[in-house]
Amino acid sequence: xxxxxxxxxxxxxxxxxxxxxxxxxxxxxxxxxGVRGPSGSGKTTLLxxxxxxxxxxxxxxxxxxxxxxEFTPVEWRRKVxxxxxxxxxxxxxxxxxxxxxxxxxxxxxxxxxxxSRVSAYLERLYLSESILEQDAxxxxxxxxxxxxxxxxxxxxxxxxxLDEPLAALDLRAASAVTDLVCEWACxxxxxxxxxxSHAGDIAALPGISYVETGVEEGGSK
Amino acid sequence: xxxxxxxxxxxxxxxxxxxxxxAGGISALLRLGLLNSLxxxxxxxxxxxxxVGYILKYVFAANNLWIIAxxxxxxxxxxxxxxxxxxxxxPNYPVTLAFWSILASTVLVGFVVVRIIINxxxxxxxxxxxxxxxxxxxxxxxxxxxxLDRLYGEVRSRADEIESLLAFGATPWEAVRDCVREAVRSxxxxxxxxxxxxxxxxxxxxxxxQILSGADPHEAVRYQIVVMLMIAAAVALGCLLLVGLSxxxxxxxxxxxKAEVSSSKK
Numbered sequence: 001x002x003x004x005x006x007x008x009x010x011x012x013x014x015x016x017x018x019x020x021x022x023x024x025x026x027x028x029x030x031x032x033x034g035v036r037g038p039s040g041s042g043k044t045t046l047l048x049x050x051x052x053x054x055x056x057x058x059x060x061x062x063x064x065x066x067x068x069x070e071f072t073p074v075e076w077r078r079k080v081x082x083x084x085x086x087x088x089x090x091x092x093x094x095x096x097x098x099x100x101x102x103x104x105x106x107x108x109x110x111x112x113x114x115x116s117r118v119s120a121y122l123e124r125l126y127l128s129e130s131i132l133e134q135d136a137x138x139x140x141x142x143x144x145x146x147x148x149x150x151x152x153x154x155x156x157x158x159x160x161x162l163d164e165p166l167a168a169l170d171l172r173a174a175s176a177v178t179d180l181v182c183e184w185a186c187x188x189x190x191x192x193x194x195x196x197s198h199a200g201d202i203a204a205l206p207g208i209s210y211v212e213t214g215v216e217e218g219g220s221k
Numbered sequence: 222x223x224x225x226x227x228x229x230x231x232x233x234x235x236x237x238x239x240x241x242x243x244a245g246g247i248s249a250l251l252r253l254g255l256l257n258s259l260x261x262x263x264x265x266x267x268x269x270x271x272x273v274g275y276i277l278k279y280v281f282a283a284n285n286l287w288i289i290a291x292x293x294x295x296x297x298x299x300x301x302x303x304x305x306x307x308x309x310x311x312p313n314y315p316v317t318l319a320f321w322s323i324l325a326s327t328v329l330v331g332f333v334v335v336r337i338i339i340n341x342x343x344x345x346x347x348x349x350x351x352x353x354x355x356x357x358x359x360x361x362x363x364x365x366x367x368x369l370d371r372l373y374g375e376v377r378s379r380a381d382e383i384e385s386l387l388a389f390g391a392t393p394w395e396a397v398r399d400c401v402r403e404a405v406r407s408x409x410x411x412x413x414x415x416x417x418x419x420x421x422x423x424x425x426x427x428x429x430x431q432i433l434s435g436a437d438p439h440e441a442v443r444y445q446i447v448v449m450l451m452i453a454a455a456v457a458l459g460c461l462l463l464v465g466l467s468x469x470x471x472x473x474x475x476x477x478x479k480a481e482v483s484s485s486k487k
Contacts, residue, residue: 051388052475052476053384053387053388054477054480055473055475055477073475073476073477074390074392074476075390077387077389078389081388082388084381084388086381088381088382088384088385100389101386101389101390104386104389104390104391104395105392106390106391106392107389107390155389
């Protein structure tokens with residue numbers, strides 16, 4: 001499998017403290033990379049650094065061999081999408097929330113909203129079609145998490161950075177989400193997933209490799 | 222000859238202090254802790270206005286374009302400084318940005334009013350220019366302070382949404398557009414409210430002043446209409462300029478939300 005994404009010697013300070021973490025790793029097409037480390041070790045920070053929502057002290061990430069400095073921040077985030085642990089819901093209906101990214105120039109220019117795809121994903125995640133008309137602020141935590149995931153994958157990023165996507169889900173929904181993300185990553189070439197997860201068994205995900213945030217630069221844990 | 226103005230003697234002026242004593246008495250009775258501020262405010266009002274009276278007398282007599290321009294620049298700087306101090310959500314905001322926004326909006330609108338609408342002889346007549354610019358500044362100052370404070374408050378409270386938009390590939394402008402809209406709306410609301418109730422609930426100070434000094438009420442009303450509209454234009458322009466200059470300061474060169482306004486400081 002071709003190499004899709006590489007973390008090359010990225011150094012950052014979780015929480016802005018003195019502790020520095022150095023991370024390297026590679027992600028192949030259609031594969032998963034798990035981020036491991038104890039609480040507070042910087043797993044979320046790493047994902048935010050990879051999405052260029054936060055600066056790194058050193059190093060860079062590469063997408064298909066091109067360093068992030070070769071992309072504008074907007075181009076990079078369009079291709080390397082970060083989904084936060086707490087699902088972000090905007091005012092309006094669920095349908096409007098799902099269409100929201102398509103109002104952005106960067107998304108509107110290269111991807112069209114596909115209603116039939118959304119319907120299929122809703123069904124896969126045990127959500128009824130009528131939820132599209134529901135006020136998004138009334139969603140439960142688990143529903144919001146699934147809607148946020150659908151919104152993240154329908155904009156077709158190349159690399160999906162998922163922060164605890166299963167945390168708010170029951171076993172059945174978690175299993176459906178895992179299956180859907182696996183299928184999404186494998187159905188087209190040039191896709192991959194970096195995932196932080198305590199829940200579920202991510203060891204079974206296809207081609208899983210790991211990076212550690214629990215190791216400080218210099219080697220001490 | 223006093224052009225219809227009923228002069229106020231020193232004794233009468235001193236008598237007006239008794240009005241503050243009423244407010245001070247209430248403050249003391251209810252233990253509001255405002256007595257010292259009231260007294261200090263009264264002293265400052267006397268000193269500042271007397272001082273300004275002397276300056277205006279000199280400026281009006283000189284009627285020199287450069288002296289007037291210099292005075293306006295100083296007034297803009299003081300207004301900019303006062304407005305950034307009134308923004309609890311915005312620590313250490315640079316006065317220069319507020320200054321340029323206030324200066325640009327005030328000069329643009331003030332020039333149109335003085336040169337095109339009122340058109341005195343000479344056009345920079347200090348008797349017209351100073352009060353007109355003063356009224357614009359007084360209102361712009363409040364407007365931009367409200368806008369700036371609201372902008373930072375909105376961005377902080379909606380940081381999750383903004384970062385989510387950025388993560389989808391939004392530009393900083395796309396990500397904060399709604400916050401900017403709210404900020405400008407907030408800055409303009411008092412001005413729009415005053416447009417709605419002027420003459421019904423309140424008689425504006427300038428019009429009242431003209432009537433007190435013996436002017437024809439119809440003439441005073443015409444002036445007041447011009448003043449109200451120029452204030453609306455200047456406040457809108459000032460808010461828009463300042464918010465437009467400010468939102469980019471909340472982002473890093475990479476277009477990410479800075480840690481001080483971000484929801485996640487990790």
